Amino acid sequence: MSRSILITGANGALGLAIAEFFLTKEENCRVFLGVRERRERAQELATRFPGRADLITLEITSPDAWKAALSEIESQAAPVSVLVNNAGFHEDALLANMAQEQWSRVLDANLNAVFHGCQAVLPGMMRGRQGRIVNIASLSAISSPAGQTNYAAAKAGVIGLTQSLSKESARMGITVNAVCPGYIEGGLPADWTSEHLKALKMQLPMRRFARPEEVAAAVFFLASPDASYITGSTLKIDGGLL
Template identity: 55%
Template sequence: MRSVLVTGGNGGLGLGIGRYFLEQDPECRVWLGVRNNRAAAESLVSEYPDRCTCLTLEVTDLEAWKSAIEQIVASDGQLDVLVNNAGMHRDGLLAAMEAETWHDVISANLDSVFFGCKAVILQMMRQRSGRIVNIGSLSSIMPPLGQTNYAAAKAGVVALTRTLAKEVARSGITVNAVLPGYIETEALSGMDEEARKKAKSGIPMRRFGKVTEVAAAVYFLAAGEASYITGSSLKIDGGIF
């Protein structure tokens, strides 16, 4: 049985990725890493009680990561796939941005990926196999106004992905990133109709992406068929960039 950990497992994208693995691979077990607000994650667990587990995980705490990985390995014997999906926005112009806002966003989006990769890499090296997929953002290569903190964090994720991929390639481990653009999740729920129309007008496909379209890309990068793909960043943006 393939063991998969998805962080940010209580949000739309994390839940969508977890569900996609469960639906596409009847032999996989999915662990949903969440900090709080577990209701949505527990709902998915109730659909797949034998193959899905909700795991308490503070992604900005290395010791919490170590404890989570120990729990997974004790249960499944290994960890095959890590999807670093947890993150947050706290947008604002740099001139008015508080240092706390900067650090919180960097920690949630970049430190969390560092801690996650550090926590799983030795286990994957012992296995001589593993897949790490980091969820970046189109903001890392095409940042909008007001996202200096978020764009910097996600650009760091891309650089970390490329570098780590080189470090562990000989151990049978791949490390890749996906860079979603506008995706229909709770992150877009606050946009009014006018803002949505304006955003779509800048997308060649004239629509927002679907969670399943991101999940399918993650699933592919975690599959055996993608074993020669590493250090890549796949944008999923409807042609914006």
Template identity: 40%
Template sequence: MARTALVTGGTRGIGLAISKRLKADGFKVAAGYAGNEEAAQSCAKELGIVIVKGNVGNFDDCVRAVKEVEDQLGPIDVLVNNAGITRDSMLHKMTPQQWNDVIYVNLASIFNMSRQVIEGMRERSYGRIINISSINGQKGQMGQTNYSAAKAGVIGFTKALAQESAAKGITVNAVAPGYIDTEMMSAVPQNVLDKIVAGIPVGRLGRAEEIAACVAFLAREDAAFITGATVTANGGQYFAG
């Protein structure tokens, strides 16, 4: 019987690529989204998957969203915590709102969503939780103290929950993408983009499908011996120690 996967932020960018790949690999897929109705409906129509709207930074929204998915598809076997936002600013100009928005959506969401599925995974002695971090959570980035802190926190969360869950057949891993050719990057001025690409040894931006391939591998049943790991997918731009 096909396993069920839920991908937060799963209707655009990297999340959409993950949803596509998991559907192609035979999963029953649900994709979460926050507000872009057009993209969500397009995703649902194109892939034939369930979509669920909600704010991953709000615990009660996550309770409702997971229940909706499980009512339609059954217990969640694979959770991909992909949803994220940026609110870039130098710290001396950053507002509390910019800080809190990013921490809640990018980090608190990992708890909010994982908490909904972890008990069921433990009861069934099976689960895959895959958290999307970032190269900037590994090396830091000027103008992103909020984002870098959140994405570094994702890695710490991953390592801790992996230890808690290993004996129950649950793996918990992170994927840390580098700079990926998505809608977000298209807004970067060309001169800045050229500098970014110049710093990537493979000489190009990554593709969303390449991140999806990393997630798909970690979601497999035969990836059971890999847990607490962070897969860096950044074209050689940064090697975590």
């Protein structure tokens, strides 16, 4: 049976890698690339997989946008059976200087959006008595650095949401897991200098950043039938940093 897979933030390095991993490893799946803007890279991927990958406009902070996106997906394919909540961003500042808008924007995009997405797909998954939700959290949720009170709180909330929802949905064949990636090639701020990147690598036992496809492989596994007894888990993928 062909699965419909929805990946948010599918215009960034990790989202694109997750999408391509599904398209390459699961030949009969249909992947929907949830994007709001900067659609070029997602469109290029969809062009490479005609009829199997489609862009779908999705403002992740809007419940109505989620409903519209799922309605569009169901008009083209099977209901969503795999949701990867990957979209998000950080807007760092020391808490003493953080504007209310900085706090709210980061919580809305990184935590509230996961709530909206999970709530939107659950009815269809419950009807089908099966489903996979993989939430992309962050190492900041486990070991929170200074200057990221908003982002760390949001991602810690994602882990808490994951664990609680996994208990609510397990009896219906729906698994909910979280992944905490470390530094990822292609997903680092463009203004970081080569000296800064070199210093970061020296902190890592593997002395390198993760390749996006290495994180994608873990997401693919958690969404596979082989992971049917894994739920409520948080997997860190950090090269041994923590």
